[in-house]
Amino acid sequence: MSSIQRIRELLAPAYTVDRELGRGGMATVYLAQDARHHRVVALKVLHPDLVASVGSDRFLREITVVARLNHPHILPLFDSGEIQGFLYYVMPHVDGESLRDRLEREQHLPVAEAIRHAMALAAALGYAHRQGIIHRDIKPENIMLYEGEALVMDFGIAKSTLRTSSGSTSGGLLIGTPAYVSPEQAAFSSDADGRSDQYSLAVVLYEMLAGERPFAAHSASEAFAKRFKAAPPPIRQFREDAPESVETALTRAMDPDPDERYPDMASFAQALQWPSAGLDFEAAVPNSAVSSAKSVAVLPFLNMSTDPDNEYFTDGIAEEIINALTRIQSLRVASRTSAFVFKGKTVDIRDIGRRLRVSTVLEGSVRRAGNKLRVTAQLVNVADGYHLWSERYDREMEDVFAIQDDISEAIAKALRVILTEGEKAAIEMPRTVSVQAYDFYLRGRQFFHQHRRKSLEYAVEMYEKAIEIDPDYALAYAEIAIASSLLYTWFDSRELNLLQADITSRKALDLAPQLAEAHLARGLALWLSERGEEAETEYETATKLDNKLFEAFYFYGRMRRAQGHHTEAIALLSRAAQLRPEDFQAPAFLGGEYAALGMRVEAAAARRRAVKLIEQRLNLNPDDARAYNLGATTLAKIGNEPRALEFATRSLAIDPEDPMMLYNVACLYSLIGKPQDALAHLEKAISHGFGDRLAMANDPDLDLVRRTPWFQAIASAMYEKRAV
DSSP, rough: HHHHHHHHHHHTEEEEEEEEEEEESSEEEEEEETTTTTTEEEEEOOOOOHHHHOHHHHHHHHHHHTTTTOOOOOOOOOOEEETTTTTEEEEEOOOOOEEEEEEHHHHSHHHHHHHHHHHHHHHHHHHHHHOOOOOOSSSSEEEETHHHHHHHEEEEHHHHHHHHHSSSGGGGOSOOOOTOHHHHTTOOOTTTTTTHHHHHHHHHHHHHHHHSTTOSSSSSSHHHHHHHHHOOOOOOTTTSOOHEEEEEHHHTTOOSSSSSSSHHHHHHHHHOOGGGGTOOHHHHHOOHHHHHOOEEEEEOOOSSOOOOOGGHHHHHHHHHHHHHTTOOOOEEEEEHHHHHHGGGGOHHHHHHHHHHHSSEEEEEEEETTEEEEEEEEEEETTOOEEEOEEEEOOOOOOOGGHHHHHHHHHHHTTTOOOOOOHHHHHTTTOOOSSSHHHHHHHHHHHHHHOOSHHHHHHHHHHHHHHHHTTTTTTHHHHHHHHHHHHHIIIOOOHHHHHHHHHHHHHHHHHHHHHHHHHHHHHHHHOOOOOOOOHHHHHHHHHHHHTTTTTHHHHHHHHHHHHHTTTHHHHHHHHHHHHHHHTOSHHHHHHHHHHHHOHHHHHHHHHHHHHHHHHHHHHHHHHHHHHHHHHHHHHHTTOOOHHHHHHHHHHHHOOOOOOOHHHHHHHHHHHTTHHHHHHHHHHHHHHTTOOOOHHHHHHHHGTTTTSSSSHHHHHHHHHHHHHOO
């Protein structure tokens, strides 16, 4: 009996094995049908000579850990098992090619594409490292190119297959591929960590650009010797069009000493960004690469009801679809903030796609009459303006959740997105909340997004009405806690807001311990109560439960920044910036974190990126006071004092009494050497309710005035005001 016949018999009826796709040094790969889930899969069966040395228990235990990884640039693991001595694992079958196949065909890649792939892979590896998992075998053969995107394959498999149950390498086998492993892996070091993956990824990027490996040699031993003793030839020796900053990043990432490399993948990815070379990354990326990406912007739905006040409901429907789509790891979704900029504006779909860097746009309308609901939606391809999908739903109000789920799944299907079981379950998660309570929740969200003191107070009122109807509405409790924390931080530093944040965040956790927003809310409340270690635990949990929740990474990064943990702050804020590429806040704060570590090139690049994003934001929304305000301090830090002062003046002209605006203007005056103006604005910010004492105490922008008696008096007044 042939091997494929044997496999067919053993795995039936769960899997119907079609044919062999290929063989490698570790496994034979078969094309198969997953009978239960009706999908095509790649089924990998380990070679028998490895099975004896690995041990099924260890393999299954380690691969179970890997199965938890959920990232858009990691090919997911569907299943694994052991049957009559055969060890196997199951992954999606994607109709793409490996990076090795591409390099053999074209020798090297365009510079922009190579860097884009490297940044995506760095994001995937950085995510895995934060889960405590190292790949150990990054090479072109383990990178799949699928519809313009790079995916890491066989994550963590090398470790489980090349170690014995005692933890030592099986038969002295090297973990990893000789041409790509780091010096510490080559030396069989047990201390190899995520920086080894960084080294290997740098080697891969070098090959993508140069068309050859950095340590070309006739044998593995010769290649090892070179990487211990010498630096690779500069990449610009092969590619003159490669930015100098990329050459610098590659040299550092391939340093023989792991302590001399970047501290984490996020820092390496940030160093690769085109702005650090003074170039336009968006212009550098070919249109075909952008249009092929799985990405969507959900525009605010039109209110077709006779009552104009129903706009909160139509906005809420669009936001809920955004939230559902965001749970799909392999889909990039424009944030609500970006998409809603186009509300009420007549803008061509192609222009929207270009500005938001998405390949598709969802637009729709809602007509609500009593308990009747009509929702129309259409998904438009940005490249040609054609509809990829459209549908009309005539339902009762009670069906609003089902409509949102149907639209989300239809978009995923239209874009040929591979949904994991967890993503499908998350989209279809049953909502037990009443429609009446949900209606008040949507009213609250509309007020929350206005980010004014009164609007946050109104948001809390709406959430409280939702809870009156449904006392078990965990998300409403979490939103009250978040709104109360923001009120305390920016507008109203009285203790009652902090107390409300504490009570409602605990209630949200009691009701829904698996709700990421509940842990985010709790983390905010604990941090403002100066309970940093407990806040850290909550933020960590929030990021693990939902690794695409921007606010969790952003506020966690802000907390680490205030604590002086700059390396961790960089990793968290970089992740936030990846989740919302159009957001200007995370890059602005990243600049300060790089500067704190003496990384001046990276700091300047991050700040230039922030200024560019701020300008883009103001082009779409010229009344965004926050953009002007944060832009003022960022411009000052890159040496443009006149424009910084202009931005500060504009921010206060829009909102002269806003405590956060006043605080940032105080920081600006401190940065440009005007202590009296800085202290006057700081005092006004505190008197108007600014309450982020921990940020003020550690903000380097205020170093000029921190030791003055006036500053100490302001800080004391802040404590007194807090207790009122």
